[in-house]
Amino acid sequence: MPGPAGGEATIRVLRYDPDAGGAPRWQTYRVPYEPMDRVLDALHAIKWRADGTLAFRRSCGHGICGSDAMVINGQNALACKVLIKDLSQPITVEPIRGLPVHKDLVVDMEPFFDAYRKVLPFLVNDDPAPDRERLQSPADRARYDDTTKCILCAACTTSCPVFWGDGQYAGPAAIVNAHRFVFDSRDRASNERLAVLSDKVGAFRCRTVFNCTRACPRDIHVTRAIQEVKSEILKRRV
Amino acid sequence: MRPYPDGGAARRKEDPKALAPVPGRLGTVYRGGQGQWAWALHRITGVGVLLFLFAHILDTALVGFGPEVFNRVVAVYHNPLIRLLEMGLAAMVLFHALNGLRIVAIDFFPRLADRHQQLLAAVVSVWVLLMIPTTYFMGRLLVRSLR
Numbered sequence: 001m002p003g004p005a006g007g008e009a010t011i012r013v014l015r016y017d018p019d020a021g022g023a024p025r026w027q028t029y030r031v032p033y034e035p036m037d038r039v040l041d042a043l044h045a046i047k048w049r050a051d052g053t054l055a056f057r058r059s060c061g062h063g064i065c066g067s068d069a070m071v072i073n074g075q076n077a078l079a080c081k082v083l084i085k086d087l088s089q090p091i092t093v094e095p096i097r098g099l100p101v102h103k104d105l106v107v108d109m110e111p112f113f114d115a116y117r118k119v120l121p122f123l124v125n126d127d128p129a130p131d132r133e134r135l136q137s138p139a140d141r142a143r144y145d146d147t148t149k150c151i152l153c154a155a156c157t158t159s160c161p162v163f164w165g166d167g168q169y170a171g172p173a174a175i176v177n178a179h180r181f182v183f184d185s186r187d188r189a190s191n192e193r194l195a196v197l198s199d200k201v202g203a204f205r206c207r208t209v210f211n212c213t214r215a216c217p218r219d220i221h222v223t224r225a226i227q228e229v230k231s232e233i234l235k236r237r238v
Numbered sequence: 239m240r241p242y243p244d245g246g247a248a249r250r251k252e253d254p255k256a257l258a259p260v261p262g263r264l265g266t267v268y269r270g271g272q273g274q275w276a277w278a279l280h281r282i283t284g285v286g287v288l289l290f291l292f293a294h295i296l297d298t299a300l301v302g303f304g305p306e307v308f309n310r311v312v313a314v315y316h317n318p319l320i321r322l323l324e325m326g327l328a329a330m331v332l333f334h335a336l337n338g339l340r341i342v343a344i345d346f347f348p349r350l351a352d353r354h355q356q357l358l359a360a361v362v363s364v365w366v367l368l369m370i371p372t373t374y375f376m377g378r379l380l381v382r383s384l385r
Contacts, residue, residue: 014266074269094266159268161277208344210273210354223273227348 006034010090011042013054015104024101026092027051033084039072039091040079043105056105063217066153069096070105076155076215096158098167112154115170118196119178124189140185147180147225149218156212156222168201172212172222175203179225182232191236198233206230276358280337283330290327321380328372329365336361 009031016024031045040058047054059065061080068079071094073087084091099107125134150173157163157171178197182190197203203226212222268274300308314320340357344350350357 071266071268074266092266097268159270161268161270161274207277208273208341208351208354209270209277210351211268211270213351214271214273221352223344223354224348224351227344227351230345231348 009033009084012090012092014094016101037084039082055103066151069153069155076159078217098158098164115174119174119193121177134186144180144183147176150176155215159211159215169205175226194233203229283334286330318383325376
């Protein structure tokens with residue numbers, strides 16, 4: 001039963017069908033919603049009850065798997081974290097920018113993950129294994145705490161004007177994930193990561209636009225992390 | 239052992255469609271924050287100042303053709319329309335310079351990234367303060383050129 005803030009939402013979705021050819025087009029849907037409904041619920045309502053051809057990604061639906069980043073009312077967000085009642089209508093929903101669109105809201109994430117892989121996003125330590133865990137002080141752990149929160153949803157990278165202009169740019173997400181290991185006291189491959197990011201399509205392509213920081217659904221201080229990586233490259237003269 | 243030793247190249251070869259172009263947009267503007275608009279303004283003012291520099295290099299180079307030629311060409315700058323454009327130029331140079339300082343500060347002190355909105359507010363405030371005398375003195379010249 002719709003509560004006081006519920007009602008009927010008008011949602012315009014930017015649709016694209018590669019098989020039909022032609023340009024993307026807007027399609028408008030009207031969906032009943034309840035006060036606690038999120039944009040993802042509206043997309044489900046459309047797909048399940050009105051138009052089964054609508055394509056979008058989602059998995060957990062609780063803001064942790066990072067599948068449903070999209071441009072909602074002009075801003076990158078996770079569809080499962082934005083309440084319909086908080087949005088002005090008509091609500092516009094577009095695929096995230098700068099990545100090729102497979103269909104409707106489904107983009108090809110492969111270029112995004114390519115950049116991610118390049119920074120070696122895993123702990124590298126070939127020192128002889130100790131008898132127990134590799135211990136770390138709380139202060140050392142805190143150094144990179146912020147960047148451990150990334151869920152690889154691509155909301156940051158696809159909000160970046162530099163990335164829209166040049167898909168070769170590593171992008172905020174890859175730099176954030178490099179940051180997570182560069183500042184980890186147990187890691188031994190930081191110089192390799194920093195060398196990758198000192199490239200001309202690396203960290204220094206960042207123009208401190210701060211769209212990434214705004215877009216991050218995990219509230220990571222993305223631009224600050226990028227700036228710390230830039231400083232570290234300068235400091236270590238990689 | 240490191241995963242993806244080839245950086246994922248093999249996977250992309252399997253699926254060449256992964257390189258399909260980004261289809262055209264329907265003219266929507268990304269609603270970024272203050273940072274995005276400061277960035278856009280920085281670029282616009284940068285190009286604006288650069289365009290003036292082209293004209294400026296040209297007019298200064300005319301000194302080589304003697305004082306008469308130079309004076310005649312530089313007299314164009316007394317035209318009211320050019321005076322108005324000059325005020326715009328001053329506004330652009332001031333914004334570009336002040337915002338540039340903000341960007342440099344954030345580059346050297348990553349901590350300041352968390353305060354970028356306050357820094358931008360400071361940039362705009364200082365810009366407004368500097369534009370008051372600039373507008374007064376340049377505006378006076380503009381009014382005189384109209385007489």
